[in-house]
Amino acid sequence: MAVDYSVSGTRGAAGSSASSSSSMGPPAWGVRRSRGWAGEASVLMVGAGGIGCELLKNLVLAGFHQLVIIDLDTIDVTNLNRQFLFQKRHVGQSKAQVAREAALAFCPEANIRAIHDSIMSPDYGLEFFQQFQLVLNALDNRAARSHVNRMCLAANVPLVESGTAGYLGQVTVIRKGVTECYECTPKPHAKTFPGCTIRNTPSEPIHCIVWSKHLFNQLFGETDPDEEVSPDAADPEANEKTETPASDPPEAVSADSSESKHAQNGNVVRISTRQWAQDLGYEPKALFQKFFFDDIQYLLSMEKLWSKRKAPVPMDAHSLALQAPDEPPNKGQSFDIQDQAVWSIAKCFEVFQSSVLALKSELAQKAEGDHLVWDKDDEAAMNFVTACSNIRAEIFHIRRQSRFDIKSMAGNIIPAIATTNAVIAGLIVLEAFKILAHQPDTCKTAFLTRKPNPRGKILVPCQLNAPNPKCYVCADKPEVSVKLSLEKTTLKMLEEKILKGALHMVAPDVEIMGKGVILISSEEGETTANADKTLRSFGLTSGTILECDDFLQNYNLKLFLFDIEEDSEEEFKIITDISELKAKDEDEPKTNEGTADQPQTDEPEGQGDRKRKAEHEAAIPIKKKKVEIVSDNQDLVCID
Numbered sequence: 001m002a003v004d005y006s007v008s009g010t011r012g013a014a015g016s017s018a019s020s021s022s023s024m025g026p027p028a029w030g031v032r033r034s035r036g037w038a039g040e041a042s043v044l045m046v047g048a049g050g051i052g053c054e055l056l057k058n059l060v061l062a063g064f065h066q067l068v069i070i071d072l073d074t075i076d077v078t079n080l081n082r083q084f085l086f087q088k089r090h091v092g093q094s095k096a097q098v099a100r101e102a103a104l105a106f107c108p109e110a111n112i113r114a115i116h117d118s119i120m121s122p123d124y125g126l127e128f129f130q131q132f133q134l135v136l137n138a139l140d141n142r143a144a145r146s147h148v149n150r151m152c153l154a155a156n157v158p159l160v161e162s163g164t165a166g167y168l169g170q171v172t173v174i175r176k177g178v179t180e181c182y183e184c185t186p187k188p189h190a191k192t193f194p195g196c197t198i199r200n201t202p203s204e205p206i207h208c209i210v211w212s213k214h215l216f217n218q219l220f221g222e223t224d225p226d227e228e229v230s231p232d233a234a235d236p237e238a239n240e241k242t243e244t245p246a247s248d249p250p251e252a253v254s255a256d257s258s259e260s261k262h263a264q265n266g267n268v269v270r271i272s273t274r275q276w277a278q279d280l281g282y283e284p285k286a287l288f289q290k291f292f293f294d295d296i297q298y299l300l301s302m303e304k305l306w307s308k309r310k311a312p313v314p315m316d317a318h319s320l321a322l323q324a325p326d327e328p329p330n331k332g333q334s335f336d337i338q339d340q341a342v343w344s345i346a347k348c349f350e351v352f353q354s355s356v357l358a359l360k361s362e363l364a365q366k367a368e369g370d371h372l373v374w375d376k377d378d379e380a381a382m383n384f385v386t387a388c389s390n391i392r393a394e395i396f397h398i399r400r401q402s403r404f405d406i407k408s409m410a411g412n413i414i415p416a417i418a419t420t421n422a423v424i425a426g427l428i429v430l431e432a433f434k435i436l437a438h439q440p441d442t443c444k445t446a447f448l449t450r451k452p453n454p455r456g457k458i459l460v461p462c463q464l465n466a467p468n469p470k471c472y473v474c475a476d477k478p479e480v481s482v483k484l485s486l487e488k489t490t491l492k493m494l495e496e497k498i499l500k501g502a503l504h505m506v507a508p509d510v511e512i513m514g515k516g517v518i519l520i521s522s523e524e525g526e527t528t529a530n531a532d533k534t535l536r537s538f539g540l541t542s543g544t545i546l547e548c549d550d551f552l553q554n555y556n557l558k559l560f561l562f563d564i565e566e567d568s569e570e571e572f573k574i575i576t577d578i579s580e581l582k583a584k585d586e587d588e589p590k591t592n593e594g595t596a597d598q599p600q601t602d603e604p605e606g607q608g609d610r611k612r613k614a615e616h617e618a619a620i621p622i623k624k625k626k627v628e629i630v631s632d633n634q635d636l637v638c639i640d
Ligand SMILES: Nc1ncnc2c1ncn2[C@@H]1O[C@H](COP(=O)(O)OP(=O)(O)OP(=O)(O)O)[C@@H](O)[C@H]1O
Pocket: 046, 047, 048, 049, 050, 051, 052, 070, 071, 072, 073, 078, 079, 095, 117, 118, 119, 120, 138, 139, 140, 141, 144, 416
């Protein structure tokens, strides 16, 4: 099928959607209701939001009648302006279910299964993906996209990936071993800010917002040493030409956020901010005093910072407490209008206290060791960030913002445009047809741009790139599938019986693919505490892929885990033919089949520092850099 992407740019991309559920005329596709190859193909659509609604409508009208749609969310009133399968009466209902019903209303012969769940749930493992001829992503976050990417690679099912951001859009096709995968090229991080700007010298509202989100994580979320909120005593600007560089913030002001100090019997004991706050029962005024008074006092002591800047003014909880809080907004005012008002400092102080208490009790409901995840749509989390951002802004003489504006900035929200979604959904179907028509070589990446290119086009097709040979997800590595009991198999059994026993590894390092979680380390003692924990206790599920890399040999592989049959008498079953795997290892001239006592000394080229060299072994403890866990939420603004 010849596909022409040449849409003229003169009309621009904005405007209302070309197609809504109420204006669906007869489709141009000759295959409609023919029950031909498109109708028979079993297709998974992941996400039933902005792109997904358009896509589902296109699919059924184009003749795709064997569909499974999955979406974890329910319909929000804010979806209705662009997700045309949904109406006001559906608010609160499952997106997948309502999308299915809406599609069946104009195509009753379609066979559509709706699943209200996350595609990342362990219930949708390799076997689930293998039942489809094609997977179509209509998602909005990196974590889910990466997950589907990996599952499709593992199941060898083609994937059409897509995304929109305002007027911009993209569609691409991912085929194992043929094209780039979603993770072949690193994705740019959201805009970042220098740590010392965030911690010491904010000058714009966004700096205060980022700081507040970090404070949220320090107190309630997943703590990250790169998300310090305390004054940065090592700020080069503060220490310029100083004989005695600024020392750690003094204990009296307890200014080291991740490691607040407490004197015990004359010794300084460092405890985490979370622990410090918990010990205080999250007493809001005490928290306020530390972050907005004591820490600011400490910043003032770094005098060089303020020689050319206006110095911050600490804010005292005790005097604020004496001020009367604002009147509540007018009773008749809608929530949205309240959201657009800029809160006074008294109001911020009040909201700070109430949101700390609300988040404290949300955290208390979590399992031990678990944490909250910042979400712009969580009222307490958003209130906390609004209050903290504005208080910090006031301290640094930065203009305060409304909750609405802070939400846009904190969530990095780009308005969704229905037309963009409609164009992209149309392109997804074109790529789907090419794949199912066995013309995958004609597939393209297509970009929807805001400004026409020199040829006057806003839809720009490009050749698909070949896979990145260094991609840690799709690069060619031996793949071994093993069936085992995730409930019973411990890390020790995995290491001793499977990796060392059956697969002849010597010093395996094992990481959950793409997650950066190291399960087994060849570094002595690093993971021994986990040896008796089961695979399930690490959240591993059927279909999980482990990256196994032998520190002492030129030998690495991907290990696919599958649940073994309940009545199996065997502890595990390797279900891949591994004879070739062994032969390759033996034939490899530079691979030393040494043991831990006889480590290899002749390192294969290209292995670089990753392999432990015998002569260095004792002297240099080589530590693998833990892969950073990229945030689930592309919307997060983060700092370097
Ligand atoms: N892990 C996942 N499993 C299944 N569906 C997912 C998953 N992650 C995201 N989705 C769904 O993908 C869809 C993406 O659609 P869209 O980008 O329009 O987002 P939205 O949530 O509807 O809109 P907005 O974020 O602008 O409020 C959403 O319906 C979302 O629920």
